[in-house]
Amino acid sequence: xxxxxxxxxxxxxxxxxxxxxxxxxxxxxxxxxxxxxxxxxxxxxxxxxxxxxxxxxxxxxxxxxxxxxxxxxxxxxxxxxxxxxxxxxxxxxxxxxxxxxxxxxxxxxxxxxxxxxxxxxxxxxxxxxxxxxxxxxxxxxxxxxxxxxxxxxxxxxxxxxxxxxxxxxxxxxxxxxxxxxxxxxxxxxxxxxxxxxxxxxxxxxxxxxxxxxxxxxxxxxxxxxxxxxxxxxxxxxxxxxxxxxxxxxxxxxxxxxxxxxxxxxxxxxxxxxxxxxxxxxxxxxxxxxxxxxxxxxxxxxxxxxxxxxxxxxxxxxxxxxxxxxxxxxxxxxxxxxxxxxxxxxxxxxxxxxxxxxxxxxxxxxxxxxxxxxxxxxxx
Ligand SMILES: *[C@@H]1O[C@H](CO)[C@@H](O)[C@H](O)[C@H]1NC(C)=O
Ligand SMILES: *[C@@H]1O[C@H](CO)[C@@H](O)[C@H](O)[C@H]1NC(C)=O
Ligand SMILES: *[C@@H]1O[C@H](CO)[C@@H](O)[C@H](O)[C@H]1NC(C)=O
Numbered sequence: 001x002x003x004x005x006x007x008x009x010x011x012x013x014x015x016x017x018x019x020x021x022x023x024x025x026x027x028x029x030x031x032x033x034x035x036x037x038x039x040x041x042x043x044x045x046x047x048x049x050x051x052x053x054x055x056x057x058x059x060x061x062x063x064x065x066x067x068x069x070x071x072x073x074x075x076x077x078x079x080x081x082x083x084x085x086x087x088x089x090x091x092x093x094x095x096x097x098x099x100x101x102x103x104x105x106x107x108x109x110x111x112x113x114x115x116x117x118x119x120x121x122x123x124x125x126x127x128x129x130x131x132x133x134x135x136x137x138x139x140x141x142x143x144x145x146x147x148x149x150x151x152x153x154x155x156x157x158x159x160x161x162x163x164x165x166x167x168x169x170x171x172x173x174x175x176x177x178x179x180x181x182x183x184x185x186x187x188x189x190x191x192x193x194x195x196x197x198x199x200x201x202x203x204x205x206x207x208x209x210x211x212x213x214x215x216x217x218x219x220x221x222x223x224x225x226x227x228x229x230x231x232x233x234x235x236x237x238x239x240x241x242x243x244x245x246x247x248x249x250x251x252x253x254x255x256x257x258x259x260x261x262x263x264x265x266x267x268x269x270x271x272x273x274x275x276x277x278x279x280x281x282x283x284x285x286x287x288x289x290x291x292x293x294x295x296x297x298x299x300x301x302x303x304x305x306x307x308x309x310x311x312x313x314x315x316x317x318x319x320x321x322x323x324x325x326x327x328x329x330x331x332x333x334x335x336x337x338x339x340x341x342x343x344x345x346x347x348x349x350x351x352x353x354x355x356x357x358x359x360x361x362x363x364x365x366x367x368x369x370x371x372x373x374x375x376x377x378x379x
Contacts, residue, residue: 029290036354036366037085037119037255042295044357050297051088051248053078054355054365058298061353061367073351073367074259076252081125083252084259086365087358089113091247093207106213110157113207113249115199117360126252127196129154131188131210133181133243150179150243151213152188156195157206171209178215181243196251210247258369278309278319278344280373297355297363304372311342311378320347320377329378346370347377 033041057078076083093110118124133150155171174195179188199205286301287293293300313333315321321329325342332339349370358364 036356036368039359041292042357042359042361044295044361046361047357048088048090048361048363050355050363054086054088054363057086058353058355058365062299073369074254074256076125079126079128079250079252081252082123083125083254084367085122085253085255087117087251087253088363089115089117089249089251090360090362091249096209106211109210109212109245109247111208111210111247112205113196113199113251114360115196115205115251117358117362118200118251118253119255121257122253122255124193124197124200124251124253126250127192128250129188129190129192129208129247130250131190131245131247133179133186133188133245135243149215150181151215152177152179153211153213154190155209155211157209159206174208186243192249196249212245258367260369276310278307278311278376278378280305280346280376281308295357297357299352299354302352302372306373307344307346307376309344309376311344315342315378320375322377322379325378342378344376345379346373346375347379348373348375350374 029041033039057076074082074084076086079086090113091111092114093112096108096110131152152175153173154175156174158170158172174192175190177188179186283304283306284301285304287296288300311319311321311325311329313329315326315329321342328339328342332341350372351367351369352371353365353367355363355365
């Protein structure tokens with residue numbers, strides 16, 4: 001099935017313009033997108049920045065051929081958990097209140113991570129919340145950028161209410177912690193795996209509420225700032241500048257169906273001598289040619305190869321024929337019209353890693369098996 005998809009993609013690439021058959025192309029595209037776990041071709045509204053950890057992981061996996069030790073393909077060593085899919089799920093919640101309601105002098109943010117991007121077959125291994133704080137250098141006066149601490153409270157919302165997620169009876173404290181903010185940036189990571197497991201059940205994900213309360217440390221800078229406020233008789237609360245923050249949920253999951261142990265990849269050497277005998281042929285698939293460059297971030301294309309050639313009698317050992325294929329060539333040599341030659345097909349394939357935007361604009365890194373033809377055989 002996966003082999004089929006690859007060959008279809010190859011055909012798609014070679015003859016996209018020549019074929020011009022819209023329906024067939026759509027079917028092939030749908031097959032391939034299904035194999036990637038996507039419901040439709042993603043149309044990212046904004047090309048989000050790719051988190052640097054994902055770039056690092058992508059680069060490492062795509063130069064894996066060089067490794068002397070084969071890594072477990074279904075282990076994400078960066079996070080120390082099993083998995084073959086890493087997603088940066090974006091927060092889709094909104095700002096609930098600033099300086100009002102139950103939270104005096106603080107900011108409240110509703111956070112929602114849509115977990116329906118995970119397919120039912122996937123097993124969640126890790127959900128890690130990352131909140132990055134960043135000062136807006138253009139809007140924050142320079143003297144305010146001294147070290148500052150934030151008290152951070154995180155609540156899980158137990159159920160939706162008419163009065164909104166902030167209603168206190170319907171939420172439970174998950175974490176309360178003080179975060180030291182560096183002059184430029186700071187961050188907070190938190191393991192939410194157990195909570196996210198629960199979010200996977202239908203009707204269980206009501207999101208989180210994040211409360212940020214600044215408590216300036218008494219440094220010279222903040223003292224100046226405070227006294228200025230007193231002089232001007234402005235309430236202290238609203239004038240305290242909070243850093244901008246951005247939350248994402250790193251979700252590592254395992255699709256066990258794509259977890260065969262990795263075979264050692266041979267140094268793929270494709271002979272250039274023209275020959276009609278069954279062997280791998282060079283095929284570079286460029287995603288631009290199939291119009292996918294807007295949602296596949298990397299690679300831009302890859303060396304997929306394909307199998308082509310004769311399986312002539314007598315079938316030599318290098319053609320990797322099965323007993324059945326050997327007998328079929330024998331029969332074919334006796335009765336060329338009645339029985340065809342065996343087919344030249346991929347017998348060893350290797351994986352590639354892909355970095356792309358999914359249907360919800362999340363950045364995803366995923367390892368796909370059986371994407372590259374390494375060896376062919378007569379079957
Ligand atoms: C693979 O290893 C060779 C020799 O050690 C090195 O020269 C080459 O740069 C490596 N290639 C990659 C992609 O890391
Ligand atoms: C979550 O994503 C799914 C699939 O992309 C979508 O159908 C659904 O409406 C989203 N849910 C929310 C609450 O945004
Ligand atoms: C058959 O397999 C051998 C090793 O298993 C490989 O070297 C050879 O290239 C394969 N033949 C073809 C046609 O790919």
